[in-house]
Amino acid sequence: MPHRLPPLLERVGRAAVGGVAELGFAASLLGQSLYWLALxxxxxxxxxxxxxxxxxxxxxxxxLPIITVLAATIGxxxxxxxxxxxxxxxxxxxxxxxxxxSTVREFSPLITGILVAGRSGSALAARxxxxxxxxxxxxxxxxxxxxxxxxxxxxxxxxxxxxxxxTLWADLVSLAAAGLYIAAELQTGFAAYADEVLSLLxxxxxxxxxxxxxxxxxxxxxxxxxxxxxxxGGAEGVGRMTTRSVVQAISAIVVTDMIFVFMVTR
Amino acid sequence: xxQPPIVVENLNTHYGDRHILKNVSLxxxxxxxxxxxxxxxxGKTTLLNHLLGLLVPTSGTIRILGQDIHxxxxxxxxxxxxxxxxxxxxxxLFSSMSxxxxxxxxxxxxxNLDETTIGIVTRLKLEVVSLAGFESLMPSELSGGMIKRAxxxxxxxxxxxxxxxxEPSAGLDPVVASSIDDLILRLRDAMGxxxxxxxxxxxxxxKIADRICVLDRxxxxxxxxxxxxxxxxxxxIQNLLNRRTEEAEIDPDAYLxxxxxxxxxxxxxxxxxRKGL
Amino acid sequence: MTVxxxxxxxxxxxxxxxxxxxxxxxxxxxxxxxxxxxxxDVVVEMSGVAYIDSSGVASLVEAYQMARRNGSRxxxxxxxxxxxxxxQLARLDKVFALAxxxxxxxxx
Numbered sequence: 036m037p038h039r040l041p042p043l044l045e046r047v048g049r050a051a052v053g054g055v056a057e058l059g060f061a062a063s064l065l066g067q068s069l070y071w072l073a074l075x076x077x078x079x080x081x082x083x084x085x086x087x088x089x090x091x092x093x094x095x096x097x098x099l100p101i102i103t104v105l106a107a108t109i110g111x112x113x114x115x116x117x118x119x120x121x122x123x124x125x126x127x128x129x130x131x132x133x134x135x136x137s138t139v140r141e142f143s144p145l146i147t148g149i150l151v152a153g154r155s156g157s158a159l160a161a162r163x164x165x166x167x168x169x170x171x172x173x174x175x176x177x178x179x180x181x182x183x184x185x186x187x188x189x190x191x192x193x194x195x196x197x198x199x200x201x202t203l204w205a206d207l208v209s210l211a212a213a214g215l216y217i218a219a220e221l222q223t224g225f226a227a228y229a230d231e232v233l234s235l236l237x238x239x240x241x242x243x244x245x246x247x248x249x250x251x252x253x254x255x256x257x258x259x260x261x262x263x264x265x266x267x268g269g270a271e272g273v274g275r276m277t278t279r280s281v282v283q284a285i286s287a288i289v290v291t292d293m294i295f296v297f298m299v300t301r
Numbered sequence: 302x303x304q305p306p307i308v309v310e311n312l313n314t315h316y317g318d319r320h321i322l323k324n325v326s327l328x329x330x331x332x333x334x335x336x337x338x339x340x341x342x343x344g345k346t347t348l349l350n351h352l353l354g355l356l357v358p359t360s361g362t363i364r365i366l367g368q369d370i371h372x373x374x375x376x377x378x379x380x381x382x383x384x385x386x387x388x389x390x391x392x393x394l395f396s397s398m399s400x401x402x403x404x405x406x407x408x409x410x411x412x413n414l415d416e417t418t419i420g421i422v423t424r425l426k427l428e429v430v431s432l433a434g435f436e437s438l439m440p441s442e443l444s445g446g447m448i449k450r451a452x453x454x455x456x457x458x459x460x461x462x463x464x465x466x467x468e469p470s471a472g473l474d475p476v477v478a479s480s481i482d483d484l485i486l487r488l489r490d491a492m493g494x495x496x497x498x499x500x501x502x503x504x505x506x507x508k509i510a511d512r513i514c515v516l517d518r519x520x521x522x523x524x525x526x527x528x529x530x531x532x533x534x535x536x537x538i539q540n541l542l543n544r545r546t547e548e549a550e551i552d553p554d555a556y557l558x559x560x561x562x563x564x565x566x567x568x569x570x571x572x573x574x575r576k577g578l
Numbered sequence: 579m580t581v582x583x584x585x586x587x588x589x590x591x592x593x594x595x596x597x598x599x600x601x602x603x604x605x606x607x608x609x610x611x612x613x614x615x616x617x618x619d620v621v622v623e624m625s626g627v628a629y630i631d632s633s634g635v636a637s638l639v640e641a642y643q644m645a646r647r648n649g650s651r652x653x654x655x656x657x658x659x660x661x662x663x664x665x666q667l668a669r670l671d672k673v674f675a676l677a678x679x680x681x682x683x684x685x686x
Contacts, residue, residue, distance in 0.1 A: 078376060079411075080379075080410070162397075165396070166395075166396075169391060169393055169396070170389045170390075170391055170393040171393050171394075171395055171396070173353075173355055173389065173393065174387070174389060174393035174394075174395075176355060176382075177353050177354075177355070177382055177385070177387045178382060178383075178387075178406070178407050178410070179378075179379040179380065179381075179382035179383045179407075179410075179411065180379075180406075180407075180410050181379070408633075411600075412600045412633070413604070414600065414603070414604065414633055415604065415607065417640055418603070418604075418607060418633055418636045418637060418640065419636075421636035421639050421640060422632045422633055422635075422636045425632055425635065425636060425639075425668045425670075426632065428668050428669070429667055429668050458632070459600070460599075460631040460632055487667060488667070490663070491663045491664055491666065491667035492663075492664065492667070493660075
């Protein structure tokens with residue numbers, strides 16, 4: 036290069052190009068996954084149910100205990116904070132509205148998304164990264180088996196189905212935990228609280244949270260796959276990309292959440 | 302049937318700015334064992350990856366079983382690949398599957414055979430590579446030689462017309478390495494497949510090859526029968542055959558300086574530094 | 579590839595001809611297994627087999643195993659050279675009952 040760019044500018048440029056390339060890779064992965072889902076059977080390479088179920092067990096069922104604990108904790112936390120804040124105006128009795136809406140619309144999908152990113156997104160990145168450095172992905176390719184169909188579609192489908200289900204479960208647990216505290220603190224009774232929640236929550240609120248969780252599912256999977264497939268440099272590289280995948284997935288979830296809320300609620 | 306299963310014409314490839322393969326042309330005949338030989342950095346692994354269609358060349362064509370591997374649509378390419386088998390250097394067995402499931406995978410994905418038949422074929426292949434009874438083990442429970450055998454079994458499970466072996470004997474003790482050579486010969490004789498072996502192991506190359514292609518710094522240095530290669534008077538080939546390293550001229554001063562490291566470091570760990578202890 | 583089934587001297591002669599590959603071996607398997615379910619003595623004539631792949635061999639193995647369990651006869655007769663090489667690769671020539679000709683196979 037005859038005219039050297041200043042190092043900082045050059046680095047920013049390279050990072051930008053790398054980022055755009057990675058986004059392009061992510062988009063192409065998503066496109067290919069949909070292609071195989073729709074046309075795999077006709078192309079003689081059907082997406083099989085068994086690996087989807089296996090992934091689903093791992094992503095969903097195995098995550099239930101920790102999701103339950105965290106959702107209950109969040110519910111309690113919201114109830115405590117809600118009552119404390121509203122006391123200032125003497126409006127404790129209105130706490131249910133805030134708890135119900137913020138749980139169903141925000142906290143459940145967020146906490147579920149972050150947890151799944153940490154558990155399953157990182158595991159996906161590590162698995163694909165290890166497969167890549169062991170030439171297992173090359174082996175699939177030369178066998179005439181499309182790696183995207185075989186390795187990406189099953190976790191994508193499992194994730195997209197199970198993340199909303201987990202979120203729904205987190206909604207229930209979180210609302211119940213908040214209700215127990217509120218009923219005890221305000222001495223209104225759990226049944227009254229449950230009635231109030233049911234009358235306050237609209238289907239729209241529930242769907243808002245579940246739709247977001249489905250988007251998070253796609254984000255977590257694709258981020259995990261992109262990072263796993265980009266591993267180079269042996270076992271150390273796998274570790275680096277796994278960490279990167281968790282950080283990126285959580286950032287993507289939070290940012291997407293904000294954008295989604297901005298677009299939908301205005 | 303009698304056309305060459307592999308034809309490479311004027312293959313040029315780059316890695317970044319580096320010119321890796323320079324105008325490589327070769328043809329593999331039906332039923333022959335074709336060895337690609339060369340030291341590390343000769344480009345033999347790159348050539349193999351191109352033959353497998355894993356890399357896209359800068360220029361030149363690669364025809365596998367009569368089809369240009371980069372010109373045909375993806376669907377055709379996947380079909381073509383069911384007629385070739387590959388045993389990777391590391392084995393590349395899927396670590397999440399048992400040995401049996403690894404070997405059965407291509408059949409399960411590409412055929413509508415009954416599961417009983419798939420089971421029998423899988424165990425037949427394990428018999429062929431002398432791994433009978435190991436089908437339920439996981440790859441992590443196998444030794445290096447066993448992994449190479451299992452990888453070979455997986456490579457031939459579809460009875461391919463064309464088999465690629467990457468360094469089949471690297472890292473194995475001589476007895477096991479020689480048994481893998483015998484296995485490659487038996488596979489060719491029984492199934493009539495063409496076999497391309499990438500290796501740096503001379504002994505093994507001379508034992509099994511019909512023809513040898515010697516790669517050096519990305520160029521085809523020689524492509525001939527075993528005898529002709531042995532008789533070759535090319536200095537670089539003789540160096541390779543006699544395992545001589547090509548010695549660079551040594552500048553004693555520069556060499557000594559390299560050994561001593563930089564000035565400040567040598568003084569810190571030199572005799573002066575030791576006095577302080 | 580063709581499968582030709584005919585009665586001869588109280589046994590069934592199954593004449594296989596052509597290339598038995600992934601596509602055709604299920605048909606061979608079905609024909610052989612049907613005869614095995616009827617507990618017939620079978621001689622498989624293989625002189626016309628130009629090529630047999632592992633799935634074809636696997637079908638023969640399955641039928642042979644069933645014949646042994648039933649106590650019926652299952653003989654490979656006049657095995658062509660290419661087919662024999664494939665059997666030898668897995669040392670199956672030591673396992674199957676082989677006969678030089680169909681007639682020899684029928685006599686047992």
